[in-house]
Amino acid sequence: MLIQVKLHLHPISKKFEINQTNHMKSIKFLFAFLLIYTTNLVAQQPNSGIVTGKIIDNSTKEPMSYSTVKITDGTKSVAVVTTKEDGSFEIKNLELKPLVLQVNYVGYINITKELNLSEGNSQINLGNLALVSDAKSIEAVTIVKERSTIEQKADRKVVTIGKDLIASGTTASEIFNNIPTVSVDPQTKELSLRGNSNVRVLIDGKPSNIDAGQLLQQIPSASIKQVELITNPSAKYNPEGNSGIINIILNKNTQTGFNGNITSGVTFGKTPKTNQSLNLNYKVGKVNFYTNYGFNHGKNANYGFVDSERPTLENYQKFSFDNTNTSHLIKAGADYYINDKNTISFFTNWNVTDGKGISRTEIDYDNPSNTDELQLNDNNAGSVNQTYDLAYKHLFKKQGETIDFQLNYSKTSNEDVSNYYTNGTYQLNDIFNKTNYTQFNIDYVNPLSEKAKLELGYESRIQDGQNSFYNESLPFYANNPFAFNRNIHAVYGNYSKTFGKFSAQVGVRIEQYNLYARFTKNESNPDFYENTAVKDDIFTAYPSAYLSYKLDDTNTFNVNYTRRVDRPSIGQINPIREWTTPLMESRGxxxxxxxxTNSFEINYTKILKIGSVTSAVFYRQINDEISRVIYPNPQNNNQNILSFDNFDNNQSMGAEINANLKLTKWWSTNASADVYFKTVRGTVTNIVTNQPENKEIDVTLFNTRLNNTFTATKSLKFNLFAMYRGRDLGLQFLRTPMYRVDLGANYTILKGKGTLTARYNDMFNLMHFGFNGNIPYQQNGEFHWESRTFYVGLNYNFGGGKNKELQRKQRDKQETQGGGGMF
Structure with missing residues (x-):
């Protein structure tokens, strides 16, 4: 729920003060609704019995983290928990009566223990429970789940990507619209979380030099294992991202012996597109080798129009785009278990892309005195991103005391060459970018007692790059170089403690931020050079606080606060033009x-017999908000500049709810809804007076998604997905609602090792971008892409072995505390 998102339409920043009065009724109603909702869900249970224990591997004696421990009373499920990283578990508030404990882990034989809880035996410590590997179940281990699942944890939602989501699109960009609270703009490919585009994207816990929108189009959907939505990260994390962090975890298999998984699919639209993924690993003795290869190739056809009533320049614009994109994603690495106390790990990611496109823009002016325009563009773009990561982990004698060292280096180079032909005039644009990024971390964890823990860490991030824009047009040649250096050094500390049913964590991150950028411009004439320098030197503290209350094993509340920052990206401050048309140009x-941003959040998780329900309310107070601006080009009266600017303070609020339920033996569902209220205000140019005017409007946005899985037989499952994205009103135009309905099926073959998948996406062809508006002049339009498609694919698992995840820290992928449930 966004109270305010500002749009500024001229280059000079204006400071405004917010008036919240108009929203108090809506806010009170929202909180009252959530209070009634959560109160009805909370169910008190008799509470006096406690069962504790630790799950270990029978042969290696190492802890089995994330095992499932279940307590039953006859056929009734009483409690379900997952073990911590050290394999331990604790279940409280049990009735004093005979119960049964069950332990389950994929690839192992289940453990069943009878419990006899009574007043004289109310606390039972089962000690170490050893799981024995099951050779029969090993053969049928499934690496990719049939159905995507959502697990709510203390500081994040974890979405495990199943075959249903893989079939909904060939790239991460396409499947992200099916994930709750996340959306990708179909035209600009801009990613947003909870209605806010200021989100940080990580790959395996590591930042990328590639723009988020571009990155999502380069990652094959079949290469993704999980997506973590971290909306209020602790002081341990980098503080960038107003709306939080999205961490994309790529597939990595660590089963003993030789194992593999292959996914191959084809999407049929106007033209076919392919999505392939191969995962391999070989684990023997103390060494585990793994690799993942993803391939994505296809041609995409888009078209649209804009009908503009701009005074004296009334026109109808028609657009068509044909793009062919190819991407290769490679991940390879090794884990070496030196001994029980020391582990070293190395991996590398390579992302290679190549894109070719042809576009056509036709501008038909109503006034015969204006010459109609035709712009043709052929584009060739390519990029190479390389990441290298080395990590070392040491375990001290004290249980839970660890220290991690991690060094990460990545470099990216990309070039975009466009040839424009406008009414017979030729122009060449050549944009080249090169970026180097180095990150070093030290993290220390010390459990001061059974209920208290201290975390300390240090981080350095060093980034440098060079961008250049070369323009070849008669009679002048322009060459604009842009170079930058950005260094960040930080220390952090977290202290957490459990007391009764409460657990709390407080922390602070202190950062020193330095930026120096240089830009040379010589577009006006060959003899004139304009030099621009950008400098920033900021020392800032970022506090965080978490408080969790576990009423019982089925009801958990969490309240948290963090301070965050959105530093302008290199693309946002880069004054080199990104793209241009006869009527619009984009630059930083x-x-x-x-x-x-000061961010507050309240979460509630309810574990039911048939699944879980999670809800959240958040509030953000934003200072010097960065927003898009549009203003006239002083060198071309017929053209506008699309750029960025800072605004005054802003506020936002939101609420969301998600239910992950197994309604019957044959029907399971994941349903989510979110609502946002926002006040959009800014400055627009009056088309008559050509003077800026302050404008303000109130907007309500509502989105919902429903994903159903129906089990027809043991081998055959059907999937029905539907989504609705409500209308969005801005200062310039109203975006019309979007709808989509998908129908799919999964069929298991080859004794459970293979799955055939078919899916009909957007079967009613309703998903397109439409808008209309009257500021600063009347205009309306639509843009269409290949949304209605048919996918067919095969997923096959081979090899087998027990699953033993390496207990290794991944930067920007830690959890503040456990919680939630898994289904």
Whole structure:
């Protein structure tokens, strides 16, 4: 729920003060609704019995983290928990009566223990429970789940990607619209979380030099294992991202012996597209080798129109785009278990992309005195991103005391060459970018007692790059170089403690941020050079606080606070033009300043017999908000500049709910809904007076998704997905609602090792972008893409072995505390 998102339509920042009065009734109603909802769900249970224990591997004696422990009373399920990283578990609030404990882990024989709880035996410690590997079940281990699942934890939602989501699109960009609270703009490919585009994207816990929108189009959906939505990260994390962090975890198999998984699919639209993924690993003795290869190739056809009533320039614009994109994603690494106390690990990611496109823009002016325009563009773009990561982990004698060292280096180079032909005039644009990124971390964890823990860490991030824009047009040649250096050094500390049913964590991260960028511009004439320098030197503290209350094993509440920052990206401050049309040009603003956010959040998780329900309310107070601006090009009266600018303070609120339920033996569902209220205000240019005017409007946004899985037989399952994205009103135009319905099926073959998948996406062809508006002049339009498609694919698992995950820290992928449930 966004109270305010500002749009500014001229280059000079204006400071405004917010008036919240108009929203108090809506906010009170929202909180009252959530209070009634959560109160009805909370169910008190008799509470006096406690059962504790630890799950270990029978042969290696190592802890089995994330095992499932279940307590039953006859056929009734009483409690379900997952073990911690050290294999331990604790279940409280049990009735004093005979019960049964069951332990389950994929690839192992289940353990069943009878419990006799009574007043004289109310606390039972089962000690170490050893799981024995099951050779029969090993053969049928499934690496990719049939159905995607959502697990709510203390500081994040974890979405495990199943075959249903893989079939919904060939790239991460396409499947993200099916994930709750996440959306990708179909035209700009801009990613947003909870209605806010200021989100940080990580790959395996590591930042990428590639723009988030571009990155999502390069990752094959079949290469993704999980997506973590971290909306309020602790002080341990980098503080970037107003709306939080999205961490994409790529597939990595660590089963003993030789194992593999292959996914191959074809999507049929106007043209066919293919999505392939191969995962391999070989684990023997103390060494585990693994690799993942993803391939994505296809041609995409898009088209659209804009009908504009701009005074004296009334026109009808028609667009068509044909793009062919190919991407290769490679991940390879090794884990070496030196001994029980020391582990070293190395991996590398390579992402290679190549894209070719042809576009056509036709501008038909109503006034015969204006010459109609035709712009043709052929584009060739390619990029190479390399990441290298080395990590070392040491376990001290004290249980839970660890220290991690991690060094990460990545470099990216990409080039975009476009040839424009406008009414017979030729122009060449060549944009080249090169970026180097180095990150070093030290993290220390010390459990001060059974109920208290201290975390300390240090991090350095060093980034440098060079961008250049070369423009070849008669009679002048322009060459604009842009170079930057950005260094961040930080220390952090977290202290957590459990007391009764409460657990709390407080922390602070202190950062020193330095930026220096240089830009040279010589577009006006061959003899004129304009030099621009951007400098920032900021020392800031980022506190965080978490408080969790576990009423019982089925009801958990969490309240948290963090301070965050959105530093302008290199693309946002880069004044080099990104793209251009006869009526619009996109470029950055070197004068941008960071925006800071104070973020508050309340979460509630209810574990039911048939699944779980999670809900959240959040509030954000934003200073110097960065937003899009549009203003006239001073060198071309017929063209506008699309850029960025800082605004005054802003506020946002939101609420969301998600239910992950197994309604019957044959029907399971994941349903989610979110609602946002926002006040959009900014400055627009009056088309008559050509003067800026302040505007303000109130907007309500509502989105919902429903994903159903129906089990027809043991081998055959059907999937029905539907989504609705409500209308969005801005200062310039109203975006019309979007709808989509998908129908799919999975059929298991080859004794459970293979699965055939078919899916009909957007079967009613309703998903397209439409808008209309009257500021600063009347205009309307639509853009269409290949949304209605048919997918067919095969997933096959081979090899087998017990699953033993390496207990290794991944940067920006830690959890503050456990919680939630898994189904």
């Amino acid at each position: 603003n070197p004068a941008l300043e960071p925006q800071f």
